[in-house]
Amino acid sequence: MKTEGTAEGIERFTSPGKGRGLRALKHYKVGDLLFTCPAYTYVLTVSERGNHCEFCFARKEGLSKCGKCKQAFYCNVDCQRGDWPMHKLECSSMCIFKENWDPSETVRLTARIIAKQQKQQLKDQVVPETTRAPPCLPRGRELVNQQEKDAPAKTAAAITKIPTEVTQSTTSQKTQTEKTAAEKLLTVSEFESHLEKLDNEKRELIQSDIAALHHFYSKHLEYPDNAALLVLFAQVNCNGFTIEDEELSHLGSAVFPDVALMNHSCCPNVIVTYKGTLAEVRAVQEINAGDEIFTSYIDLLYPTDDRNDRLKDSYFFNCDCKECATKGKDKAKMEIRKMNEPPKPETIRDMVKYARNVIEEFRRAKHYKTPSELLEICELSLDKMDAVFEDTNVYMLHMMYQAMGVCLYMQDWEGALRYGEKIIKPYSKHYPAYSLNVASMWLKLGRLYIGLEKKSLGVKALKKAIAIMEVAHGKDHHYIAEIKKELEEK
Numbered sequence: 001m002k003t004e005g006t007a008e009g010i011e012r013f014t015s016p017g018k019g020r021g022l023r024a025l026k027h028y029k030v031g032d033l034l035f036t037c038p039a040y041t042y043v044l045t046v047s048e049r050g051n052h053c054e055f056c057f058a059r060k061e062g063l064s065k066c067g068k069c070k071q072a073f074y075c076n077v078d079c080q081r082g083d084w085p086m087h088k089l090e091c092s093s094m095c096i097f098k099e100n101w102d103p104s105e106t107v108r109l110t111a112r113i114i115a116k117q118q119k120q121q122l123k124d125q126v127v128p129e130t131t132r133a134p135p136c137l138p139r140g141r142e143l144v145n146q147q148e149k150d151a152p153a154k155t156a157a158a159i160t161k162i163p164t165e166v167t168q169s170t171t172s173q174k175t176q177t178e179k180t181a182a183e184k185l186l187t188v189s190e191f192e193s194h195l196e197k198l199d200n201e202k203r204e205l206i207q208s209d210i211a212a213l214h215h216f217y218s219k220h221l222e223y224p225d226n227a228a229l230l231v232l233f234a235q236v237n238c239n240g241f242t243i244e245d246e247e248l249s250h251l252g253s254a255v256f257p258d259v260a261l262m263n264h265s266c267c268p269n270v271i272v273t274y275k276g277t278l279a280e281v282r283a284v285q286e287i288n289a290g291d292e293i294f295t296s297y298i299d300l301l302y303p304t305d306d307r308n309d310r311l312k313d314s315y316f317f318n319c320d321c322k323e324c325a326t327k328g329k330d331k332a333k334m335e336i337r338k339m340n341e342p343p344k345p346e347t348i349r350d351m352v353k354y355a356r357n358v359i360e361e362f363r364r365a366k367h368y369k370t371p372s373e374l375l376e377i378c379e380l381s382l383d384k385m386d387a388v389f390e391d392t393n394v395y396m397l398h399m400m401y402q403a404m405g406v407c408l409y410m411q412d413w414e415g416a417l418r419y420g421e422k423i424i425k426p427y428s429k430h431y432p433a434y435s436l437n438v439a440s441m442w443l444k445l446g447r448l449y450i451g452l453e454k455k456s457l458g459v460k461a462l463k464k465a466i467a468i469m470e471v472a473h474g475k476d477h478h479y480i481a482e483i484k485k486e487l488e489e490k
Helices: 077-100 105-121 140-150 200-216 226-239 304-315 322-326 345-365 371-385 394-409 413-430 436-451 455-472 478-489
Strands: 003-007 010-015 019-024 033-038 041-044 240-244 250-255 270-275 278-283
Touching (some): 041 105, 105 250, 226 240, 226 304, 240 270, 345 371, 413 436
Antiparallel strands (some): 010 019, 033 278, 041 250, 270 278
16 A cells, blocks of 8 residues: 555555545544645635625624625625635626626636636736725725736636646646645645546536636636546536535535545545634544545435445445445335335335435425425425335435425424424434534524424533534534533523
8 A cells, every 4th residue: 555645644545446545644533633624715605695704604794795796795804805816706707797697606616726726827927916905995996906907917828737638738738836735635636537437418517517617707717728627627526525514504615635535435434524614524433543534425324325326426436335335224224114014125116216206306396496395395205105114214304304494494493393303313323423414403403492492402402413513523613612602592
C-alpha cells in the first residue's frame, strides 16, 4: 500500500482495490476530530438568501443586502468584501436577467471553480483589488465600476487542469497552480470524472449545464473548451458536497478536496459535518493507526441493492463493505406485514417495484405539484404499501418522512408529529450509531413537542439529539449551543 502524502494524523495512500484513499496514522476514539477542510469554493442555495450570510453561512437576523442586485445578504462589510470575488460573477447577471436568472447550483459552483482557478493562474498579473466599500455601502457603485474597469484582460489559456483523458490539444493548455488550504492531500484537478462511464443522458444533462454556464456567466469568465468543461462538470457531479443545517435542510453546495479523498463504506467510521463553510471529520467508530478512513456517500437507510444501485448510478462502483457482503440489516429494513397467509414472493416484488416508482414520482412531483397534492401522493402510497409492508419497512418510512416534510411546510404541526413519532424508533434501528438522520429527527420532534406544549417530551427528545450531535458535530458546535439555549428557555 503506497503512501502518497500526509497531514497531521492522516495520510493519503493507495487503497487496495479502491484507488486513492485516506488512512489514520494514530488512534482515534469516538467523537475525536480527525481533520478539517475549508471549502475550495461554495454557493449558498438561493432559497436561503436572507436567512444566511452568503460568505460565512452564518444564520442570523438583520443581514445587510447587496446594494446592486439586492439578492445577496451579509453579516457585515468584511463578509461582503470577502465574497465579492465570487459574488461579482452573479451580481450583474442577476440584475440583467431578474426573475429569469436560474442557473442550477451545479452551474453556480462550477463557475466559481473556474473563477478561482483563473485567479490562481493569473495572480501575478492581477491588479490588486480596491478595498473600497462593496455595493451595499454608500460608495458601492464606485466599487462595482472600478472593479469592472480594473479587471485584467482575459487570456485564451484554459483555467482548469484537465486529466489525460481529454485530447492533447486540451491538455496542452494546462498550467501548474499552487495548492490551496483545501487541497493538502488532493487537488481539484485530480478529481475523478468517470467521463468514459457517462451514458448519453448524463452527457446531455452536462451539456445543458454548459449552455447555462455560457448564458449566465459570460461577463467575468474565460471558459475552457467544451471538452474541458465536460470533464469539469463530471468532476463536480462526482465530488461535490451538500452543506446541511442541524435539521438536514439544504444550505448550499461546496467542494472539499481533502474530504473527497475518503472512500465510501456503508459501515462508515467517520462522519462529515459543517461549521459554516468548514467541513469537520469526526470518528463515529474506534479507529486504529493504519485503518482506512471511510465515510458514506449516500443515505444508508435503504437495503443493500438500493444502496448499490445509487452508488453505481452516481459514483460508478459497487460497495463491498461488510454490510453489503452480509446484507445483515436487509430483513429488518424490508419487514413484511405479518398475516395468517404470508404474501407471495411475486406480490412482494411487485410492491417493491411500486415503492421505488412512487419514490421517483414524488421526487419529480415536488417541482410542480401543490403541497396538498404532494401529501395526497404520500397518503395514497402509504395506504397501498400498508397491505404488504410493516410501518418499519424503509419504503414506508421514506414516504412518511416526505409526508412529515409536507406537513411541516403546511404548518400542520400535529400531522408532522404523528409521522415523526412513527419514524424515530425504526430510524434508530436502521441507521448506524451517531447518525445525523436520527439526530435531526429527534430535534424536529423535540421542537414540535415543545411547540405543542408537551414540554417534558420535548426536553427528552432534544437531549437525545444533543447526545448524538456532541459526537458528530463536536461539543463546541454552535448548533448544540443553540439547542441548549432552547432548553434553558423552556
